[in-house]
Amino acid sequence: NAGVMQNPRHLVRRRGQEARLRCSPMKGHSHVYWYRQLPEEGLKFMVYLQKENIIDESGMPKERFSAEFPKEGPSILRIQQVVRGDSAAYFCASSPLGTGLGTDTQYFGPGTRLTVL
Amino acid sequence: KNQVEQSPQSLIILEGKNCTLQCNYTVSPFSNLRWYKQDTGRGPVSLTIMTFSENTKSNGRYTATLDADTKQSSLHITASQLSDSASYICVVTGTSGTYKYIFGTGTRLKVLA
Numbered sequence: 419n420a421g422v423m424q425n426p427r428h429l430v431r432r433r434g435q436e437a438r439l440r441c442s443p444m445k446g447h448s449h450v451y452w453y454r455q456l457p458e459e460g461l462k463f464m465v466y467l468q469k470e471n472i473i474d475e476s477g478m479p480k481e482r483f484s485a486e487f488p489k490e491g492p493s494i495l496r497i498q499q500v501v502r503g504d505s506a507a508y509f510c511a512s513s514p515l516g517t518g519l520g521t522d523t524q525y526f527g528p529g530t531r532l533t534v535l
Numbered sequence: 536k537n538q539v540e541q542s543p544q545s546l547i548i549l550e551g552k553n554c555t556l557q558c559n560y561t562v563s564p565f566s567n568l569r570w571y572k573q574d575t576g577r578g579p580v581s582l583t584i585m586t587f588s589e590n591t592k593s594n595g596r597y598t599a600t601l602d603a604d605t606k607q608s609s610l611h612i613t614a615s616q617l618s619d620s621a622s623y624i625c626v627v628t629g630t631s632g633t634y635k636y637i638f639g640t641g642t643r644l645k646v647l648a
Contacts, residue, residue, distance in 0.1 A: 422578070429630065449634070451636075453636075453638075458640070459640060460539070460624065460638035460639055460640040460641065461579070461624075461636070461638040462633045462638070463636060463637075466634055466635070474632065474634075474635070476635075477635075509578055510580075511578075513634070516634050517633055517634065517635055519566065519567065522582075523581050523584060524582070524634075524636065525571070525581070526571075526579045527576030527578050528576070528577050528578050529576075529577070529578055
């Protein structure tokens with residue numbers, strides 16, 4: 419039973435380019451979450467998605483960032499016109515339900531480390 | 536201000552020794568508190584979960600305690616092993632948006648042979 423998959427594991431982009439980060443949730447999970455971890459900081463919530471729906475994007479920067487979770491295929495976190503401050507580790511998590519209660523724990527992927535030159 | 540504070544920031548112990556990591560939080564109202572282990576270059580892995588009504592939860596050599604009145608939690612590791620070297624992260628959820636994990640910055644533990 420594969421866990422949460424993320425790719426690429428490492429991504430290097432020059433300023434102004436686009437970055438696309440992919441996340442495949444655990445089998446049977448339809449709830450996906452994206453977090454960002456800046457150096458020496460804790461993970462910060464960005465967005466919560468269900469299939470074809472954005473449930474909560476309160477942690478997403480207002481510009482350049484977008485996320486989707488289509489009916490078929492992985493969830494995508496897209497960063498347009500990247501800047502140096504976007505350099506961070508981006509983690510995806512999935513859960514069977516969206517309650518966050520009890521055993522409805524989020525399982526995390528290995529992360530994508532984005533470096534902006 | 537960070538709603539989840541952890542101490543110490545880093546800790547070095549010898550293999551076989553015990554250690555205790557601390558977590559203070561201000562998230563209110565409070566729903567759950569989780570401890571995660573994060574190996575370098577990997578994603579966090581859940582160790583324990585406690586609701587406000589639980590005082591203690593064990594998972595092998597890991598024992599977490601919770602005092603919801605003082606908003607404090609601890610993670611005790613007994614008979615440490617080299618593989619325990621990792622960051623240990625305290626994660627709290629409030630009752631509003633219980634899926635929105637609030638992470639501490641973690642305690643970086645190094646176990647030496």
